[in-house]
Amino acid sequence: MAFFSILLKPLQSFIHKDFHDVFQRMTLLDKFLFLVVHLVDKLGIWHKLPVFMGLTYLLIRRHLHQEYNLFNVGKKPVSVRSEPADFPFRTADGKFNDPFNEGAGCAGTFFGRNIPPFDQTHTLTRPDPMLVATKLLARKRFIDTGKQFNLIAASWIQFMIHDWVDHVEDFEHQIELRAPKEVASECPLKSFKFYKSKEIKTDNYGHNGIKSGYLNRRTPWWDGSAIYGNDKERQQKLRTFKDGKLKISGDGLLIVNEDGTVSSGDVRNIWAGLSALQALFVKEHNLICDALKKEYPKLEDEELYRHARLVTSAVIAKIHTIDWTVELLKTNMLLAGMRANWYGLLAKKIRDRFGHSGVTFLSGIVGSRKPVDHGVPYSLTEEFVSVYRMHPLLPDKLLLRNINGAPGPNKSAPLAKEIDMVELIGTKGSENMSKIGFTRLMVSMGHQACGALELWNYPMWLRSLISQNVDGTDRPDPVDLPSLEIYRDRERSVARYNDFRRALLLIPISKWEDLTDDKEAVETLSQVYGDDVEELDILVGLMAEKKIKGFAISETAFIIFLLMATRRLEADRFFTSDFNEEVYTKKGLEWVNTTESLKDVLNRHYPEMSSKWILRRSRKRHTLRRGLGLLE
Numbered sequence: 255m256a257f258f259s260i261l262l263k264p265l266q267s268f269i270h271k272d273f274h275d276v277f278q279r280m281t282l283l284d285k286f287l288f289l290v291v292h293l294v295d296k297l298g299i300w301h302k303l304p305v306f307m308g309l310t311y312l313l314i315r316r317h318l319h320q321e322y323n324l325f326n327v328g329k330k331p332v333s334v335r336s337e338p339a340d341f342p343f344r345t346a347d348g349k350f351n352d353p354f355n356e357g358a359g360c361a362g363t364f365f366g367r368n369i370p371p372f373d374q375t376h377t378l379t380r381p382d383p384m385l386v387a388t389k390l391l392a393r394k395r396f397i398d399t400g401k402q403f404n405l406i407a408a409s410w411i412q413f414m415i416h417d418w419v420d421h422v423e424d425f426e427h428q429i430e431l432r433a434p435k436e437v438a439s440e441c442p443l444k445s446f447k448f449y450k451s452k453e454i455k456t457d458n459y460g461h462n463g464i465k466s467g468y469l470n471r472r473t474p475w476w477d478g479s480a481i482y483g484n485d486k487e488r489q490q491k492l493r494t495f496k497d498g499k500l501k502i503s504g505d506g507l508l509i510v511n512e513d514g515t516v517s518s519g520d521v522r523n524i525w526a527g528l529s530a531l532q533a534l535f536v537k538e539h540n541l542i543c544d545a546l547k548k549e550y551p552k553l554e555d556e557e558l559y560r561h562a563r564l565v566t567s568a569v570i571a572k573i574h575t576i577d578w579t580v581e582l583l584k585t586n587m588l589l590a591g592m593r594a595n596w597y598g599l600l601a602k603k604i605r606d607r608f609g610h611s612g613v614t615f616l617s618g619i620v621g622s623r624k625p626v627d628h629g630v631p632y633s634l635t636e637e638f639v640s641v642y643r644m645h646p647l648l649p650d651k652l653l654l655r656n657i658n659g660a661p662g663p664n665k666s667a668p669l670a671k672e673i674d675m676v677e678l679i680g681t682k683g684s685e686n687m688s689k690i691g692f693t694r695l696m697v698s699m700g701h702q703a704c705g706a707l708e709l710w711n712y713p714m715w716l717r718s719l720i721s722q723n724v725d726g727t728d729r730p731d732p733v734d735l736p737s738l739e740i741y742r743d744r745e746r747s748v749a750r751y752n753d754f755r756r757a758l759l760l761i762p763i764s765k766w767e768d769l770t771d772d773k774e775a776v777e778t779l780s781q782v783y784g785d786d787v788e789e790l791d792i793l794v795g796l797m798a799e800k801k802i803k804g805f806a807i808s809e810t811a812f813i814i815f816l817l818m819a820t821r822r823l824e825a826d827r828f829f830t831s832d833f834n835e836e837v838y839t840k841k842g843l844e845w846v847n848t849t850e851s852l853k854d855v856l857n858r859h860y861p862e863m864s865s866k867w868i869l870r871r872s873r874k875r876h877t878l879r880r881g882l883g884l885l886e
């Protein structure tokens with residue numbers, strides 16, 4: 255050992271000073287792997303490498319994060335073992351997925367961590383969240399994503415958030431933020447109140463020092479809970495109890511209740527775009543029930559429901575992995591990487607023909623022999639929530655198209671009118687949605703670019719937002735969402751930007767110019783944070799960071815994706831050991847295997863819309879998919 259220490263000594267000057275400690279703690283193999291990654295990072299070239307080398311870099315990086323960036327919060331699992339064969343289906347609240355920890359991924363359990371908490375009790379309002387939101391986040395003029403990402407894609411990610419995460423609030427503690435004088439005239443709200451996040455003590459002092467945590471109201475498994483609900487009670491309300499099906503209204507939209515709220519798995523803070531996707535996948539579930547019943551006439555309501563839920567959830571996970579993500583990270587390397595996550599490096603054709611080889615690397619995570627949690631029970635994390643704070647994706651208006659005429663060049667539809675986004679949220683949104691109809695909304699969203707994740711692009715209408723309760727009813731008073739988000743990350747002890755990067759083995763910034771080339775941004779950052787780059791909030795850093803060509807998100811956010819996108823699949827028995835004909839049925843598995851994109855799902859339910867308004871696949875790799883990429 256001493257011999258190696260002597261050998262490694264000269265490397266200390268090569269390694270960035272902030273990584274000396276973690277480097278010391280690494281195993282010898284990890285030290286070596288870290289040096290490879292660090293060298294590439296110093297040269298700033300990983301995204302410019304040829305595909306194979308780039309994928310190798312990402313594989314190494316992912317391994318390091320699996321070793322050093324997964325922290326359990328709360329009780330370590332007791333060694334109770336449940337029998338997977340007793341639960342060959344996704345339970346209502348996510349329990350019994352992991353045979354060694356029945357509660358992992360269950361609704362109401364702790365958010366995990368990728369980075370140990372950075373206590374900010376004394377800096378919760380430093381700098382003032384409303385000042386930060388006003389000076390650095392509030393939209394000045396709408397910046398869009400050009401031809402990269404459409405409004406369906408923005409709704410899609412909200413659809414996923416509604417499957418995965420939502421913090422439980424503490425209704426006994428309200429907090430008020432007031433606009434500081436210097437920006438008060440620019441703030442739509444001079445003050446606003448909200449509930450604290452509910453903080454729960456852990457019994458975990460000795461283990462990793464994480465003394466408290468926050469609870470996730472949703473099941474973090476990729477189990478379609480946005481349409482099925484997170485508990486038995488909601489699940490029962492949504493079912494017809496006939497042939498496994500879910501309730502849906504005659505016009506193909508979600509059922510509107512008497513009080514104006516809609517019926518779905520999760521209806522909090524929804525808008526027309528999200529509820530359209532919820533409705534589409536309820537139809538998908540019902541169609542799967544029909545196909546299964548036809549193939550297996552003896553299956554009863556409960557069995558049909560369970561199989562159809564598994565299949566629908568897998569279709570959603572697959573679209574996200576090989577359709578949505580490759581639009582978000584539009585490079586050949588990520589296209590290959592995401593397809594490798596699902597199908598493996600040997601690609602779909604070989605996998606379809608010969609089945610899973612047993613080697614994840616070659617045949618993909620999906621269908622691999624057993625789930626893997628890297629010694630940390632599955633959960634989604636606080637940092638995952640922070641990097642998914644993507645409200646700037648939302649525009650100010652929906653550009654509603656006329657779909658009665660013939661399509662123009664590139665299947666474009668003429669603009670009919672503009673509708674303010676506030677008209678499309680909550681109960682008013684559901685009312686307007688039924689007037690617009692599914693097809694017109696989808697075509698319009700497909701032809702509209704969504705907002706870019708940049709500074710000064712956070713919608714102003716979200717600065718005075720009537721947010722909602724879990725049941726979809728409106729709260730009495732508005733909130734200033736960007737200011738609240740700044741506060742939330744600090745309240746939940748999420749590291750600020752530079753510490754966030756350090757903990758992910760990314761080289762931190764030492765001056766504002768390291769973050770951005772934009773002079774106005776540099777000036778405003780120094781006005782708000784002075785010279786102290788350590789104070790920079792994670793949300794602001796993610797928006798300000800220079801983006802890699804083809805990436806709609808920052809590199810910092812991407813690293814969390816790299817780790818967690820894999821984890822969502824590999825820790826889940828229904829994507830690994832139980833992704834088989836016995837659990838899904840032969841027909842069900844075939845359904846998943848033959849669905850490649852959102853366009854395939856739209857084709858099944860709205861074939862006319864699909865052929866009239868959606869472009870066919872192009873042979874060029876970068877324009878392969880036309881479901882979530884811009885339609886024109």
Ligand code: HEM
Nearest residue numbers: 408411412415419420421523525639642643644645721742
């Ligand atoms: C009209 C559309 C939307 C509305 C009205 C809305 C509203 C809200 C509200 C009120 C909160 C809770 C804030 C708090 O108390 O901490 C929230 C949280 C959040 N939203 Fe949105 N949102 C919308 C779309 C989106 C989209 C497109 C994304 C994209 C990823 C997104 C991601 C999130 C995330 C990650 C959280 C944090 C969840 C948590 O704390 O566990 N939202 N949103």
